[in-house]
Structure formats: C-alpha cells, structure tokens
Amino acid sequence: MKTIGLAVNHSKVKADEITARLIELIEKYGSRLVLDEESAAKADRADLALPLDRFAEEAELLFVLGGDGTMLGFARQFARAGLPILGINIGHLGFLSEAEPKDLENAVKRVLDGEYCLENRLMLEARVVRNGETVMESLTALNDIGIARDSFGKMVTCKVFVDDMYVDQYTGDGLLISTPTGSTAYSLSCGGPIVSPHIEVILLTPICAHTLHARPMVIAANQEVRVEVSASHPELVLSLDGQIFEKLEQNDVVHVRQAPYKTTLIKWHDREFYDVLRQKLHRAP
Structure with a gap:
C-alpha cells in the first residue's frame, strides 16, 4: 500500500x-x-x-x-x-x-x-562570494537562477566565465542561468532556446542585453558558471525560480553549477x- x-x-x-x-x-x-x-x-x-x-x-x-x-x-x-x-x-x-x-x-x-x-x-545550485568570503550558499532552483537589476531604467553588467574561462560581458537587465526545465519559462521570453528536459545542459541567456552581439549559449551540465556582477547603483538581486530573491552587492561573484540532487x-x-x-x-x- x-x-x-x-x-x-x-x-x-x-x-x-x-x-x-x-x-x-x-x-x-x-x-x-x-x-x-x-x-x-x-x-x-x-x-x-x-x-x-x-x-x-x-x-x-x-x-x-x-x-x-x-x-x-x-x-x-x-x-x-x-x-x-x-x-x-x-x-x-x-x-x-x-x-x-x-x-x-x-x-x-x-x-x-x-x-x-x-x-x-536537473537543478541548479548557487553560492555568492563577497570580498573573498562566501555569504550565501546552497541556493537551489529547478527553472533558473537570475542576476538582475531591481529597478526600472537601470542596468547591470555581468562578466561571465565558464570553468574559469572568460566568455563575455553583458550589460542590460541581467543574465539567466537556466536548466532545460526552465528553458520554457523566463528564458524563452528572453529569446533563449527550448531544450528537451532529457538533455543535461545549462543555458546562459542575457536579459535585454544592450548590444547587437549577445546570444544565448548552451554549456555542459558539469561546467561551472562564474558571474562577476557590477552596476552604477545598489539595486541588484539574485532570483531563484523567480520566487526567492536575495540582495546582491556591487562586485559580488555568483557561482552556479548543477545541484548534487x-x-x-x-x-x-x-x-x-x-x-x-x-x-x-x-x-x-
């Protein structure tokens, strides 16, 4: 029974x-x-x-x-x-x-x-490093982890690394790091690809990037994403599935990888x- x-x-x-x-x-x-x-x-x-x-x-x-x-x-x-x-x-x-x-x-x-x-x-897990110290960890999401500005009309800059290799820098509304499950959610609205949930990958989708060259990217699920965050204002947030919001500060570093479960x-x-x-x-x- x-x-x-x-x-x-x-x-x-x-x-x-x-x-x-x-x-x-x-x-x-x-x-x-x-x-x-x-x-x-x-x-x-x-x-x-x-x-x-x-x-x-x-x-x-x-x-x-x-x-x-x-x-x-x-x-x-x-x-x-x-x-x-x-x-x-x-x-x-x-x-x-x-x-x-x-x-x-x-x-x-x-x-x-x-x-x-x-x-x-697949799920994602994030930790936030501030001035060399981990201030938040074990933050999990099924759909996506977002780094964004928390006010209209202001921008955030995300300098992105994958496995410590420099990828690109995006200035705009922010960056989404998504699972295949999350590919049909906010990432889709931001122009990201639809990915079958049977494929284990991680998606990087710039949010309204102020550039002509920014494109979504798909990386292997076993790779780690590091995002160095900067802005000319203090209104920065880390979102988990668009439901939980944590305050970020200037020059925080966000590490995202697949969760252990x-x-x-x-x-x-x-x-x-x-x-x-x-x-x-x-x-x-």
Missing part, C-alpha cells in the same frame, strides 16, 4: 473542492494519505495532518495541487529527499504538471497501479514533451 502526501495551494480556484475529491479517490483505492496541516484543517480531516517537513519521512509519493509556481516551490523543498512528485494542474500553463482535474480518477488509479515513469530533472517528476509513458509543448504554447498540430 502506497503512502501519498498531498500538498495544496489553497489560493487557487476550486482547490478545496479538488482536494476533497482527491482524498475520496485515494482512500477509495486503498492507499494511505497524509495532508499538509492547512489542507487537513480545511478538509476537516485532522487524522490525516502531517507537517510538510515530515512528508519525506512518511510518504512515498507527493501529489501537488496547484500551478507551475507551486510545483517549483515544492520541488526545491523535496528534491533533496528524492520524493517523486505528481503535479495536478489548477494553474495557468502547467508545464510541470502531468494530471488535470477533469481526469483525477484515472490519474490516481494510474499512479497506484504503477503505470508511470520517473523523470529526473535532482527533482523527480511522475510522468505518463504516453505523454511526450513535444506534445505538451504544442498544447501549452498553442501551436498548430
């Missing part, structure tokens, strides 16, 4: 209604369920409540009810523990999700019958990345 953890973003429309349906279905098919404490309270199921920081101890799989942003947050939280995640989309695009509310029963049944595969997604996603055998790409980006069949 599988133990399933259910984590819910209650800010989404119909989240409580779909949570109740999931509880019903998981128990119907004979599996044990644990809920984050807020969800348990809203569902009036105190018997299922478990703090999120204990999910990895008791659950074998994690169901996440929300959108891509919700998935990114829980991926950062549970990747280190290797807990496989099934995304159930009640957000906007749902690139990271595999199930939809209209097909909940089939999704639950497929998981409990073992009719799925596990897909490991990956996010594990539950995927259907019959659902291909390219099909999802066409559907989510509204391309012609």
Whole structure:
C-alpha cells in the first residue's frame, strides 16, 4: 500500500473542492494519505495532518495541487529527499504538471497501479562570494537562477566565465542561468532556446542585453558558471525560480553549477514533451 502526501495551494480556484475529491479517490483505492496541516484543517480531516517537513519521512509519493509556481516551490523543498512528485494542474500553463482535474480518477488509479515513469530533472545550485568570503550558499532552483537589476531604467553588467574561462560581458537587465526545465519559462521570453528536459545542459541567456552581439549559449551540465556582477547603483538581486530573491552587492561573484540532487517528476509513458509543448504554447498540430 502506497503512502501519498498531498500538498495544496489553497489560493487557487476550486482547490478545496479538488482536494476533497482527491482524498475520496485515494482512500477509495486503498492507499494511505497524509495532508499538509492547512489542507487537513480545511478538509476537516485532522487524522490525516502531517507537517510538510515530515512528508519525506512518511510518504512515498507527493501529489501537488496547484500551478507551475507551486510545483517549483515544492520541488526545491523535496528534491533533496528524492520524493517523486505528481503535479495536478489548477494553474495557468502547467508545464510541470502531468494530471488535470477533469481526469483525477484515472490519474490516481494510474499512479497506484504503477503505470508511470520517473523523470529526473536537473537543478541548479548557487553560492555568492563577497570580498573573498562566501555569504550565501546552497541556493537551489529547478527553472533558473537570475542576476538582475531591481529597478526600472537601470542596468547591470555581468562578466561571465565558464570553468574559469572568460566568455563575455553583458550589460542590460541581467543574465539567466537556466536548466532545460526552465528553458520554457523566463528564458524563452528572453529569446533563449527550448531544450528537451532529457538533455543535461545549462543555458546562459542575457536579459535585454544592450548590444547587437549577445546570444544565448548552451554549456555542459558539469561546467561551472562564474558571474562577476557590477552596476552604477545598489539595486541588484539574485532570483531563484523567480520566487526567492536575495540582495546582491556591487562586485559580488555568483557561482552556479548543477545541484548534487535532482527533482523527480511522475510522468505518463504516453505523454511526450513535444506534445505538451504544442498544447501549452498553442501551436498548430
């Protein structure tokens, strides 16, 4: 009997209604369920409540009810523990999700019958060096790590090295360092390439660079990126998946490499990345 953890973003429309349906279905098919404490309270199921920081101890799989942003947050939280995640989309695009509310029963049944595969997604890890000392470390992201200015109309300069070899210097809104998973997110909007998540590489995408020659670059996943940051103003930030923001200072050095662990996603055998790409980006069949 599988133990399933259910984590819910209650800010989404119909989240409580779909949570109740999931509880019903998981128990119907004979599996044990644990809920984050807020969800348990809203569902009036105190018997299922478990703090999120204990999910990895008791659950074998994690169901996440929300959108891509919700998935990114829980991926950062549970990747280190290797807990496989099934995304159930009640957000906007749902690139990271595999199930939809209209097909909940089939999704639950497929998981409990073992009719799925596990897909490991590369993550990034950053540390920040200031005046020769590490001031931040073990900052992880599934989509991207961004270095950017925090105010309109001002620019930041990023001097980029890969494995200590000088690459280029970009002045503009900043620089994105992305995974293949993140290639369909902010990097895509900045003109970066779409990369299959099955390929382990790292993308470097300048953000609105003030030059004619700046182009996105793809490097090997085992290479380390070093970015020396400078600007004529103090409004500099380091972003993790566009959700966590850390203050940077003039002349900080940001080191980014692949994280020592990956996010594990539950995927259907019959659902291909390219099909999802066409559907989510509204391309012609």
